[in-house]
Amino acid sequence: MQTALTREQKRAIGLLSIGTFLEYFDLQLYIHMALLLNNVFFAKTDPFNAALLSAFAFCSTYLLKPFGALIFGYIGDFIGRKLVIVITTIIMAITCTTITFLPSYAQIGITASIVITMCRMLQGMAASAESRGAEIYITESFNPPLQYPLVAIITVFSAVGTSMALGIGSFFTNERIFGTEHEYWRVAFLLGAIIGLVGGAARTSLKEASEFSHKKKMLKARFSDNKIAWDEDLVKNKFDQQKVSLTSLAYFFICCARSPCFYFIYIYCADVLKNDLALSASAIIYHNFWVSIVDMLGLLFLAYLSSKVYPIRILKAKFILFFACIVFFPIVMHSYPSESVVFFFQCLAALFVFDDIPASPIFYRHFPIMKRFTYTSLLSALAKLMTYVITSFGLVYATKYFGYYGIFVILVPVGGLYYLAVRYFDRLEGAKQAFHQIHSPSS
Template structure:
């Protein structure tokens, strides 16, 4: 297939590849619908599950409820990473979908703070932690599965589709949140129905994913090793332990970590920080904030679809650097414009620009994955990503409360600038490796 025929690339995939793309994409959609439903209804649900406080403390509670999904992600990354590397990618995507379904059922039936007090706050936080662990492992498993089941250049749009469907799940969640926070609905009961629907669909997705076959690269490499060991009368368990101890280069790990730090402050700015500004400075209601975020998510989704298309005809590293430049070019005027206008429509414009040009690892993730050993790939990339997101989201969420208190709207750059520098240097490092075709010895 020649570059430029991307509209037909899906039909050049094998039956198993098409089935994998379908099941994994739909599963990712469901995972992110369930995960983001709370995030984008937080303006309502935080009032139901946490005590009422002053505006500054409310901002801290918003930061805490958002960051709670990342608290145990590093721990979850080690658990699911081990399962993914030792048992297989398929097991992870099935297990995490089931976890998401169960947590949604608990949230849907949980009494509010007014009914059971602080117990409600702790239970909802625990459910958010479980959802965060499940979502990060599910997406990683899906991306690795497709990475190891395909080759460039088709590989890039295939893996990017996972992010596209996560954005679609986010848009659906915001759309449902907008509907259920409308005054014409009973706020106390309608959101519960949304979580129950998400749980039911996730259960169906769990069953459907059992028909997946194991990822080709992972399965082939494992089977090949088993055959060689059998010929040489060596036990698989002995050698498997040796392979499970393979380590990645420190520079590669640091570079990947810094790249994973990029998206959290951008996401937080788009959906959480700007929502807080709209409520605090422009008097928006919860329904108005969520409705505006829905249209931003649609722009985000369209931008990801364009990236998936472009990744087949333009090298992913060129796309990453272009997004980086465009993001900062569009964001530099944000503090100036917002300080000198009372028009909330400018917030929407900056949200959309940030969503379109957000700098992160998409669509180059398959390139990054290949620099990690196959039998440690899930653990390494999951753990590094989880730690990066935990650290960056906490710094961003709580840091912005204080940096904006002292520096106003310019406070966002206290976080964005160092994260951006780390991202750019790290992408350049991987680009140098690609140009030199310098794969680690265990990947050659």
């Protein structure tokens, strides 16, 4: 049982964590500045259509993720996890550079909308593959129980990147400092481009994930011993025959969970603050910055807790606490509508959001090594694309007809499927442990 890190392992964790921070800083800059930047790169319109536009701009981040999952999944499974991590960091730097110097809609018309949408698609594709690669890299390089908090640390640094993006965005959109008509926000994207290039260069010094490297060497040795040329398709189809259909479905449902929660916390509540409480774009960005701080601290606590408590138990507790809190949101908002009430429920939702953290290493281990990157990346990409599209556009109409209660049209069915999926993996782990106990040398 591994309980301490070597110097080389500490260095790897540092590079992966810093790289993930840079990726999510770049990705989240636009998401949290969308209320301002949509007016720069898209035509101005009425509030309802603006909400639809906001939904589209948000969803565009996830449109290329399934294609990215296939491309980077192939690279990650047959060349290496490390290469994916380096490539995706460079992609983020290039897209941030493009956004920095992209003219506005007023200057070049629909071309600005098309280019910014393509940049958002590429960023979503790259960030998803990068974080997945980092988590799988750690899962395959460390053993439980140390594995759980280390993988959770990657998510913590993604939250740090989000908070930094909000902090930088809040500063550069501050009307008291810069006024209402300026383009200083471009400096934030230029900063993202620079740190992205630095991160990509630093990660080239990483070694390959040990479990993946060992598996690949073993298979190549078997091919060599039998005088057979190395064939990736043969490896995929003959040497990793583990049945994962039901496991894939369960993992898909788990990946569906975080999307509507994230959308509620940062996008839906931002629309409430803007349309119902008349807050400015800069005020909302500043407001969400403090929500992200609470989110980050909650993730840090989860990372610590996962070293003491079995991660599946943590997931079940978070699920119950999330709905126990959020059920009161419509009631309180009808009686006491205010920024502080919205902030309170955003923080509760951020602390108890139901997702895969900190149990993701458990889920990864139930997929074959040589298909692990492709399977988990593609399932996550499809789940997030589907749920973000349904949530983004669904909530626009659900809240139009049901008010604040409209959030449950999405959250309740997604939550039910999530809970069933977590129970499925809990049973898988129980069966696996029982099998090892029966077949252990001491038994």
